[in-house]
Amino acid sequence: MTRRLGGIALLIPLLSALSTPAIPLGFRILLVALWVTAIARPDWAITAVIVIVPFASWLFVAFDAPPVRSAEALVLVVLSGAIIAAARPPRTPLEGQRPALGPAAGVFSAVTCASAAVMLQVMQAGTHAPWPFLRDVLVFLTRDYLVGPPGSFAGVADAALLLEGIGLAFLVARHARDGVARPAQLFAAIGLAGALAAALTLKTFVTTALEAASVREFFWRLAFSRMTVHVADANAAGSFFAMTAWVALAFAANRRHPRAPRRLALGHGLWLSAAALILSAMWITGSRMAVLAVIGTLGVVAMTVSGPWRKSAVLGTARRLWLARALKGAMAGAIVAGALLLAALAIGLDPRPSPARSTSRMLSMRADFMVTGLRMMASAPIFGVGVGRYFEMSGRFMPPSIYWFYFHENAHNNFLQIGGELGLAGLAAFVWLLAVAAIRIVRGAGADPGDRLLVGALAGLGAFVATWMTSHPMLVAEVAYPFWMLLGVALARADGNAQPPLASPDVPSRAASIAGRRLSIAGRPLLIAGRPLSIVGRPLSIVGRPFRGAHVLVGAVIAVLAVSVPVRAKRQMATIDFGRFSFGFYDWEQEDGQRFRWTSRRATFFIPLNARELHLPVRAIHVGSNLAPTDVSIAIGGRVFHRLRLPNDEWVNVRMRLPLLPEDEAFQRIDIITEPTWSPAALFGGRSDVRVLGVQVGEPVTGP
Numbered sequence: 001m002t003r004r005l006g007g008i009a010l011l012i013p014l015l016s017a018l019s020t021p022a023i024p025l026g027f028r029i030l031l032v033a034l035w036v037t038a039i040a041r042p043d044w045a046i047t048a049v050i051v052i053v054p055f056a057s058w059l060f061v062a063f064d065a066p067p068v069r070s071a072e073a074l075v076l077v078v079l080s081g082a083i084i085a086a087a088r089p090p091r092t093p094l095e096g097q098r099p100a101l102g103p104a105a106g107v108f109s110a111v112t113c114a115s116a117a118v119m120l121q122v123m124q125a126g127t128h129a130p131w132p133f134l135r136d137v138l139v140f141l142t143r144d145y146l147v148g149p150p151g152s153f154a155g156v157a158d159a160a161l162l163l164e165g166i167g168l169a170f171l172v173a174r175h176a177r178d179g180v181a182r183p184a185q186l187f188a189a190i191g192l193a194g195a196l197a198a199a200l201t202l203k204t205f206v207t208t209a210l211e212a213a214s215v216r217e218f219f220w221r222l223a224f225s226r227m228t229v230h231v232a233d234a235n236a237a238g239s240f241f242a243m244t245a246w247v248a249l250a251f252a253a254n255r256r257h258p259r260a261p262r263r264l265a266l267g268h269g270l271w272l273s274a275a276a277l278i279l280s281a282m283w284i285t286g287s288r289m290a291v292l293a294v295i296g297t298l299g300v301v302a303m304t305v306s307g308p309w310r311k312s313a314v315l316g317t318a319r320r321l322w323l324a325r326a327l328k329g330a331m332a333g334a335i336v337a338g339a340l341l342l343a344a345l346a347i348g349l350d351p352r353p354s355p356a357r358s359t360s361r362m363l364s365m366r367a368d369f370m371v372t373g374l375r376m377m378a379s380a381p382i383f384g385v386g387v388g389r390y391f392e393m394s395g396r397f398m399p400p401s402i403y404w405f406y407f408h409e410n411a412h413n414n415f416l417q418i419g420g421e422l423g424l425a426g427l428a429a430f431v432w433l434l435a436v437a438a439i440r441i442v443r444g445a446g447a448d449p450g451d452r453l454l455v456g457a458l459a460g461l462g463a464f465v466a467t468w469m470t471s472h473p474m475l476v477a478e479v480a481y482p483f484w485m486l487l488g489v490a491l492a493r494a495d496g497n498a499q500p501p502l503a504s505p506d507v508p509s510r511a512a513s514i515a516g517r518r519l520s521i522a523g524r525p526l527l528i529a530g531r532p533l534s535i536v537g538r539p540l541s542i543v544g545r546p547f548r549g550a551h552v553l554v555g556a557v558i559a560v561l562a563v564s565v566p567v568r569a570k571r572q573m574a575t576i577d578f579g580r581f582s583f584g585f586y587d588w589e590q591e592d593g594q595r596f597r598w599t600s601r602r603a604t605f606f607i608p609l610n611a612r613e614l615h616l617p618v619r620a621i622h623v624g625s626n627l628a629p630t631d632v633s634i635a636i637g638g639r640v641f642h643r644l645r646l647p648n649d650e651w652v653n654v655r656m657r658l659p660l661l662p663e664d665e666a667f668q669r670i671d672i673i674t675e676p677t678w679s680p681a682a683l684f685g686g687r688s689d690v691r692v693l694g695v696q697v698g699e700p701v702t703g704p
Contacts, residue, residue: 290463
């Protein structure tokens, strides 16, 4: 029952997508159909979302629809249905292996939720009535969440992206381990998504190159252009291609189930072509870190599996020797290629030369971004500045060398992004989660060294994580979700390999033993690090009643974090200059000499406590089908004191006498609530303006 209720609760934010005309009707029908499918056949829904999610934003661009958060809508639908489906009894007795993933995921989720709770409590500053604010949060979730910029609720959206990813990994692993979804089928879906994205990139790339005015320009574009299509962030696209290329290579090398040799050879050829296509698209993105990550993981894989595969009894003698030599050649080639690429970059031989992308400049900028992240972590070392606030706060910590170019920017390092927003507590829990997952997958690969799909998935995940050192692909939903889903599939596959057989097992072959040792040597640092982590999942007993230490740990962390929320919120409010603090507004604009800001559904600003009168210019805009009068409510301290109706587009100067408030506050809170709101994208179509707009508000003037 709890799982069913949890699945139904995830439908709340989906109401914002299902009830708005800004989203095409066909997409809304797709969401409903996918939810029903996720309940009845989770494997079909998971496979579909793996293929569709990387193209969610591109599809809306192609059809000139407003850029809503379509990828998140698809994931929420599948999460809701898959959670409801998980309430059914499992089909197989297969369980997850140790170390348990739950404690790390629980602690990280608790840290993330607590950070979002602090942000929400700070947003209640100046009001003693929580219910109106909770109502506004519910309205945001059910009407605006998926169809417009999150605005002041950016922390909620960023926290949701992290929590949804973890939930995806768990549910995909659960259904794949249970036999509902086949891991090989999901691996193939991930490889197919990468191949389709690569084909789309290459098609656009060639089309652009053919528009060249001369042959010289044509070849210059082919050699030096940088492009991405299915997502806007080229570095994130490079990370995605680095991950999916390894999945395609794993299928090309897979020798399991050779029942139809001709079909097997055809499949290997197709997957090898897909891998070449993906690697070409990765090069076109211009992500140098993605190239280095693929080269590095190629060397590690070749070093790890060349010996075991040479001794494998599955292959013939000639094929074994050929494969071993090929793998050793690949390892040597990877080392040489990596060294040459690093040397070329070091002396300035960039394959895509430009003043903005010179190697020295890029290294200098990455160092400055690292300084920014470390300064932010030092300012709030335990719990960070708050989830979703890195971009907003970054300007305070930037060195002058990059501040005047960016003013605000993300970390260009996913670990520093997590550390800056969630502090050492969040970063430690996040690294713990990744380490536990890596240990499980390495053990599964060691238990069945012939499982090349799992080895390829491990290499793809490793390459993706390696790119985090110079980019932040986890902030791009269309790239982050496939990572979490591949992680879930790999965990299920590894757990199946490591599961002890139900019957008496045969003596393992010498080749399998050697392979297991080689894989364990490659992952030995992870396995050693995992020993203390696995203690958390061991059964304990107090007064004869068994329980798991993980429950105690997670419960204690949740209790500590819950107690810390009001304390952290109070400390954060003490550092805020409320005279300059506002939220729910868009940027300043000017028209006919009048300076104003658009509000969202609810906008808040603060005025001095000794102010007794407020003059506030307000104007509503009525265009298109938005012709109904606009109702505006003005609240002071959380209570509505003034209402007005704006039937036309004229400026109205609102004059209010302010009530006396308790003297324990240093400011007065003013809220402007607008009903109804409207969006230019919903009225006129296109992607030019997707804001959810209320009214125009000029500069407030206070008096005694």
